[in-house]
Amino acid sequence: MDADLANRAVIDGEPAGRAHRLSSAYRRLQYFREGGLVIALLMAALIFTLINSVFAKPQNLENIGSQITYEGVIAVAMTFVIITGEIDLSVGSMVAVAAVVFGMMLRDGLPMSAAILVTLLSGCGLGAVNGALSVLLRVPTIIITLGTLSAYRGLADQLANGYPISGFSVEGWFWDIGQKRLFGHVPYDTVVLIVFAVIAGFVLRRTAVGLHVYAMGSNRRAAELAGLRVNRIRIGVLTFNGFASALGALLAVSQAQTADPNLGTGYELDVIAAVIIGGAKLTGGSGTVLASVLGLLLIKMIQNGLVIAGVSIYLLVVVSGLVVIAAVAIDRFFTRRREATVHG
Amino acid sequence: MARASSSMQSMALPLVKSLERREMSSINKPRVRLLRRGSSLVALAALGALAMTASAQPSVRHSTGEKAGVSLALILDDLTNPVELPLRKGAEAAAKKYGFSLKIVGPSPNTAQAQIALVQDEVAAKVNGIVMLPVDSSALVPAINAAVDGGVPVATTELDAPTSKRSFFYFGGTPPLQQGMMQADRVAAYEKAHGATGTVNVVVTSCLPTVTGQQDRRKGFEQEIAKLNKTMSFKLKEVAFANTTTDPAKNLSNIQNLYTANGSKMQVAYAMCGPDTQNWGTVLKRANNHNILVAGYDWLPQTLNLIGQGWVAWSLGSSLYDEGFHTFGVMYQHFANGKPLPTGFAHGTSTWATKANLAQVRQSPDVKYAG
Numbered sequence: 001m002d003a004d005l006a007n008r009a010v011i012d013g014e015p016a017g018r019a020h021r022l023s024s025a026y027r028r029l030q031y032f033r034e035g036g037l038v039i040a041l042l043m044a045a046l047i048f049t050l051i052n053s054v055f056a057k058p059q060n061l062e063n064i065g066s067q068i069t070y071e072g073v074i075a076v077a078m079t080f081v082i083i084t085g086e087i088d089l090s091v092g093s094m095v096a097v098a099a100v101v102f103g104m105m106l107r108d109g110l111p112m113s114a115a116i117l118v119t120l121l122s123g124c125g126l127g128a129v130n131g132a133l134s135v136l137l138r139v140p141t142i143i144i145t146l147g148t149l150s151a152y153r154g155l156a157d158q159l160a161n162g163y164p165i166s167g168f169s170v171e172g173w174f175w176d177i178g179q180k181r182l183f184g185h186v187p188y189d190t191v192v193l194i195v196f197a198v199i200a201g202f203v204l205r206r207t208a209v210g211l212h213v214y215a216m217g218s219n220r221r222a223a224e225l226a227g228l229r230v231n232r233i234r235i236g237v238l239t240f241n242g243f244a245s246a247l248g249a250l251l252a253v254s255q256a257q258t259a260d261p262n263l264g265t266g267y268e269l270d271v272i273a274a275v276i277i278g279g280a281k282l283t284g285g286s287g288t289v290l291a292s293v294l295g296l297l298l299i300k301m302i303q304n305g306l307v308i309a310g311v312s313i314y315l316l317v318v319v320s321g322l323v324v325i326a327a328v329a330i331d332r333f334f335t336r337r338r339e340a341t342v343h344g
Numbered sequence: 345m346a347r348a349s350s351s352m353q354s355m356a357l358p359l360v361k362s363l364e365r366r367e368m369s370s371i372n373k374p375r376v377r378l379l380r381r382g383s384s385l386v387a388l389a390a391l392g393a394l395a396m397t398a399s400a401q402p403s404v405r406h407s408t409g410e411k412a413g414v415s416l417a418l419i420l421d422d423l424t425n426p427v428e429l430p431l432r433k434g435a436e437a438a439a440k441k442y443g444f445s446l447k448i449v450g451p452s453p454n455t456a457q458a459q460i461a462l463v464q465d466e467v468a469a470k471v472n473g474i475v476m477l478p479v480d481s482s483a484l485v486p487a488i489n490a491a492v493d494g495g496v497p498v499a500t501t502e503l504d505a506p507t508s509k510r511s512f513f514y515f516g517g518t519p520p521l522q523q524g525m526m527q528a529d530r531v532a533a534y535e536k537a538h539g540a541t542g543t544v545n546v547v548v549t550s551c552l553p554t555v556t557g558q559q560d561r562r563k564g565f566e567q568e569i570a571k572l573n574k575t576m577s578f579k580l581k582e583v584a585f586a587n588t589t590t591d592p593a594k595n596l597s598n599i600q601n602l603y604t605a606n607g608s609k610m611q612v613a614y615a616m617c618g619p620d621t622q623n624w625g626t627v628l629k630r631a632n633n634h635n636i637l638v639a640g641y642d643w644l645p646q647t648l649n650l651i652g653q654g655w656v657a658w659s660l661g662s663s664l665y666d667e668g669f670h671t672f673g674v675m676y677q678h679f680a681n682g683k684p685l686p687t688g689f690a691h692g693t694s695t696w697a698t699k700a701n702l703a704q705v706r707q708s709p710d711v712k713y714a715g
Contacts, residue, residue, distance in 0.1 A: 052605070060604045067597040154452065163429045164592075166645050179630065252593035257626070258646065265591040307598065308605040310584065 085284025103259020127242020434668025517662025524564020
């Protein structure tokens, strides 16, 4: 931040002019830490629009906004987990359990608000189990969640008997979240994601809780010696991750109108990829909520654009991976330039 | 971020120096507190372990047969495919009727390697016979042959491994290749009746494009289209083929994207999976688009609702309940009464679910047991 102010003085000191204003804007974008991702997103959008103008139509952009929501809320919470230097592989399975629990509550006649509350609490419980096992057994979270990934999926199948839960009405305010749009254009589930991300981002960047999360990820030993309760922080972020998985499950169920034990398949890969693309380090200590959400937006936009461009399904996976690599390369290019300027 | 870490370091350094003098006691205190709270955490972990134990073998389900003399196993291809629940119910009904012991297992993940291990496990457990749905028609051949050579006859249903030593294959509907042809014929007849001219664009989707049954459905459809195009006044043309995946939310997203890309130029959606059929109907309903024909498969409850509302034209269903009931009935008769096992391939007939016969379809065991 101090470096930004210093450089702004230099930028502001330069003579005005169109070329200089563009150059100035470009330099400001560089210093905006998510600037690289924004550029990658804009370039991808431009390319797909040139291939097929349908990409830029409001209906398609609204669809993308809705499609990133259920994984987006999980990516927000996963940011906290990865900043602390941990990884949770069980998010997809927690989504499945939460979806099934929600369906069962509705089928058995529980009021909607109560069903939502029980579902969110179940997610918290699953996340807390991950954290507790990791602390008690002194095993890295990635190993614990490698096991709970299967265990929770099996639990979802067991509860649902392997079949989507049905027998409940899909009319009402909850189902409107996944189906309807605010002012006719902004999907309600996108609003949920934005509110969740803003609150989580504020907590991460502006509160002591966030400071402790970064501290634990930056230097665990120093954090311990400074009196931080790292085990409590670990359990806390994993519980939050469980809560976000349950929230993601609710958004997915609202969209798909089915409480299916198949939900959540592969979500962990998308979410972790989004957070890493957003610039977080697997070793911990860095990352932001905004960057993670932009990372997921990039992944989903690329998948959407490739379908609209008519890429063959067999090439789609290959091209999708290559485009993600290119996007990360662009982001890293701008990050290195910014760091080189800041550190002289 | 730089501010956060630098402030932590500036806090930590003087603290480290003072804490080093009391390091042992200051480090032990959190551990002591953790131990005191350990009992509640242990209880929590125990509860979690109990839940995990309860679900540790989600693939295993036993039927309580009255006679334990004959023991048969059903090895599914996928524990979570919603379409196969009626098949399980049919098997359980057969077990109840004939009084044999039934074990139902399935691979998780649904890979050939996992299913091969299950076949070997059931042979080792000395079941009398196996009925299975091979995940892969080639990869399971050695395991099936080993089971048969070891004295455990194997029958297949819904999916087949035709080059193996399995006794017989029973399909509770029209074979997938013929299903594809039937769909092409019905689409062509519909378009002709509605005065189609020029080119009729078709988008084809599958949630499991590498599965043999899905490939046969597509092959049959394409072969029949090629044949019909030689004589029709209009042409059916496949303009896109997509993998929609089995995750319900991603399936819906993929179909939304396909509709965005092709909605203005397509007239037919040929949905080869149950979830695809349901989600095409859902997407068209949201878009209030009555101009696209959805030709689908399977009788998921939401699909039947969409047929009733007019968003899905028809859905072709096979009787998986019959697959479970009939196949196990034949197996039981062989062990109980010495009736020789049939060989080769036998099948039932698939049925169209349309608005006209919806009430009747809803009464079938395949719909009743589908939830």
